[in-house]
Amino acid sequence: MLNKIDIASNQAAYCRFRGRRIKRVTAFTVFLMATLQTSGAFFLADIPAQAASSKRLGRPGLASEASTSTINVETSSADSQTLAGQVDSGPPQAMSADQQVAHLLNRITFGARPGDLEAVRSQGIKNFIAAQLNPSSIAESPEVTDRINNTAALQQPATELVMQFRSLQKARQQAKKANPDGDVQKPVGGENGKKRLGQEIIEARLDRAINSNRQLEEVMTDFWYNHFNISIDKGLDHALVGAYEEQAIRPFALGHFRDLLGATCHHPAMLFYLDNWQNSKAGVQDRKGKESGLNENYARELMELHTLGVDGGYTQKDVQELARVLTGLGLAGPRMLAGANGGFGGGFGNGGGGNFGRRRFGPRAMVNAMANQNGPDNSSGNGAVGSLGDYFNASHHDFGDKVVLGQHIAGTGEQEIEQALDMLARHPSTAHHIAYQLAQYFVADNPPKALVDRLANKFSQTDGDIKAVMSSLLDSPEFWDGRYSNDKYKSPFRYAVSVFRASNAKAEDYMPVAQFLRLQGQPLYGCLTPDGYKNTRSAWLNPDALMNRINFATTIGTGRAKFLTGPPVAFDTARDTVNGGHLTAHTEAVIDKSPASLKLALLMGSPEFMRY
Numbered sequence: 071m072l073n074k075i076d077i078a079s080n081q082a083a084y085c086r087f088r089g090r091r092i093k094r095v096t097a098f099t100v101f102l103m104a105t106l107q108t109s110g111a112f113f114l115a116d117i118p119a120q121a122a123s124s125k126r127l128g129r130p131g132l133a134s135e136a137s138t139s140t141i142n143v144e145t146s147s148a149d150s151q152t153l154a155g156q157v158d159s160g161p162p163q164a165m166s167a168d169q170q171v172a173h174l175l176n177r178i179t180f181g182a183r184p185g186d187l188e189a190v191r192s193q194g195i196k197n198f199i200a201a202q203l204n205p206s207s208i209a210e211s212p213e214v215t216d217r218i219n220n221t222a223a224l225q226q227p228a229t230e231l232v233m234q235f236r237s238l239q240k241a242r243q244q245a246k247k248a249n250p251d252g253d254v255q256k257p258v259g260g261e262n263g264k265k266r267l268g269q270e271i272i273e274a275r276l277d278r279a280i281n282s283n284r285q286l287e288e289v290m291t292d293f294w295y296n297h298f299n300i301s302i303d304k305g306l307d308h309a310l311v312g313a314y315e316e317q318a319i320r321p322f323a324l325g326h327f328r329d330l331l332g333a334t335c336h337h338p339a340m341l342f343y344l345d346n347w348q349n350s351k352a353g354v355q356d357r358k359g360k361e362s363g364l365n366e367n368y369a370r371e372l373m374e375l376h377t378l379g380v381d382g383g384y385t386q387k388d389v390q391e392l393a394r395v396l397t398g399l400g401l402a403g404p405r406m407l408a409g410a411n412g413g414f415g416g417g418f419g420n421g422g423g424g425n426f427g428r429r430r431f432g433p434r435a436m437v438n439a440m441a442n443q444n445g446p447d448n449s450s451g452n453g454a455v456g457s458l459g460d461y462f463n464a465s466h467h468d469f470g471d472k473v474v475l476g477q478h479i480a481g482t483g484e485q486e487i488e489q490a491l492d493m494l495a496r497h498p499s500t501a502h503h504i505a506y507q508l509a510q511y512f513v514a515d516n517p518p519k520a521l522v523d524r525l526a527n528k529f530s531q532t533d534g535d536i537k538a539v540m541s542s543l544l545d546s547p548e549f550w551d552g553r554y555s556n557d558k559y560k561s562p563f564r565y566a567v568s569v570f571r572a573s574n575a576k577a578e579d580y581m582p583v584a585q586f587l588r589l590q591g592q593p594l595y596g597c598l599t600p601d602g603y604k605n606t607r608s609a610w611l612n613p614d615a616l617m618n619r620i621n622f623a624t625t626i627g628t629g630r631a632k633f634l635t636g637p638p639v640a641f642d643t644a645r646d647t648v649n650g651g652h653l654t655a656h657t658e659a660v661i662d663k664s665p666a667s668l669k670l671a672l673l674m675g676s677p678e679f680m681r682y
Contacts, residue, residue, distance in 0.1 A: 169650055398466040
């Protein structure tokens with residue numbers, strides 16, 4: 071099969087990060103062409119030839135005065151299957167001791183750092199796994215601890231963040247009313263308020279993923295966040311997304327699934343994102359006289375995505391009945407929030423105020439949600455604000471009896487919700503759904519059925535003990551089958567983090583990395599749909615994304631990025647972080663004949679590094 075790929079070869083092309091132009095070195099043209107020749111079969115195996123040849127492998131919006139070179143990439147069907155990550159259907163393949171260490175670091179961390187292979191060899195694979203399954207036993211990096219302790223949005227209760235967000239919006243609205251033709255985008259508070267809340271949360275997440283010693287906890291947090299996804303771009307959740315991950319996801323990432331399910335269900339961020347704050351019995355009116363009723367959004371995703379799975383055996387009637395169970399569960403009103411917090415505190419960051427763009431607030435009705443719905447100051451509800459900031463308003467609840475998945479639920483009020491969550495968490499379909507997703511994330515895009523079945527049984531036998539399920543997965547013959555080693559394709563997030571870990575690069579500012587992720591289609595916390603980001607090759611493999619990754623690898627690998635605090639390690643130091651140092655003969659040849667200044671960039675742009 072012959073694919074013809076047009077690439078821009080102008081040496082004056084630029085890679086932009088945070089408004090800075092970083093010029094690609096002259097030799098980069100050679101590097102790019104050689105790398106594409108080396109990896110063409112891998113990257114293009116699943117891309118139709120017509121689409122590949124008609125697209126320029128350039129950064130969108132990148133100005134180029136280039137003449138165009140043509141590379142002919144010849145691929146056999148065998149090469150396509152091997153390089154594209156297709157698993158051999160033959161018998162299981164044994165891995166050497168060193169290959170096992172490299173494989174383990176690839177899968178339960180965000181990539182090996184220089185020296186990690188030696189450290190795991192010394193500690194022993196079983197001891198390393200045991201420690202990672204018990205993250206509190208691992209001393210955390212002091213720098214990471216300081217970052218987290220100084221990120222207010224990760225430390226404050228959700229109720230306080232809601233109050234602050236509403237206060238900022240109210241001040242902004244007042245400023246707009248006082249000066250309708252003026253600029254109301256400026257910070258409401260003092261100088262400290264200029265630092266955007268979203269930036270603090272994103273930088274903390276990247277810092278943790280890159281530098282935390284508790285890597286499996288970080289990987290599991292990433293897995294569960296996408297499983298219970300919310301978007302930072304939906305109104306109030308801009309303020310709550312960090313607290314949601316910190317309070318509802320991270321503490322239970324290796325705990326019990328029922329606790330994780332309950333925490334996400336009761337967190338204001340989820341209740342707002344999937345509109346359960348608008349879910350009430352028929353005929354309920356807010357204080358403005360607007361009538362509301364049943365909202366099925368959260369109930370549907372609770373079944374389809376969070377527990378049973380799309381083929382989990384539920385019907386539309388089950389969704390409606392579960393939505394009735396969830397009526398009244400929402401957010402506290404402003405006066406209740408003030409009582410819960412002892413009054414309004416300071417602003418985001420280190421001082422009052424904040425700097426939020428117009429787009430981030432979303433529709434006014436969403437931003438002012440609490441003012442018009444569930445809450446004792448808006449209705450006759452007699453509940454209390456929950457520990458995570460939720461509020462159950464009995465006057466909005468449908469007290470009729472329900473039947474969900476064939477089980478009768480008496481109309482008792484708030485306890486119905488816990489009964490439904492218990493039932494969903496322990497359902498066999500939930501066990502299979504979670505088992506499949508874990509096997510897909512840690513073993514293969516199309517995981518072996520026998521492994522999924524065993525993990526589902528372990529899930530049911532242990533009442534959803536995530537640590538026990540992960541222990542079984544990491545002890546399974548499928549996990550250690552060489553056919554699956556270095557077979558999965560990295561998401562943009564995993565790729566960017568692994569670049570920093572492999573190169574030991576340090577950044578004083580992670581926002582250029584966040585911009586790279588946005589360019590790649592994976593902005594942190596930015597997935598708008600509730601199914602979260604995928605972790606499969608088909609979701610991320612495309613020519614434009616490949617070029618952007620190579621640009622990123624070159625920027626970091628050559629040490630030319632101005633947001634780095636120091637140079638990356640040398641190629642020889644980083645080599646073993648990539649598939650244990652095992653590179654194909656073709657990749658070896660390309661790197662060997664390249665200038666020393668490009669060797670690390672080539673390593674991080676290689677097919678071996680794109681996989682894990």
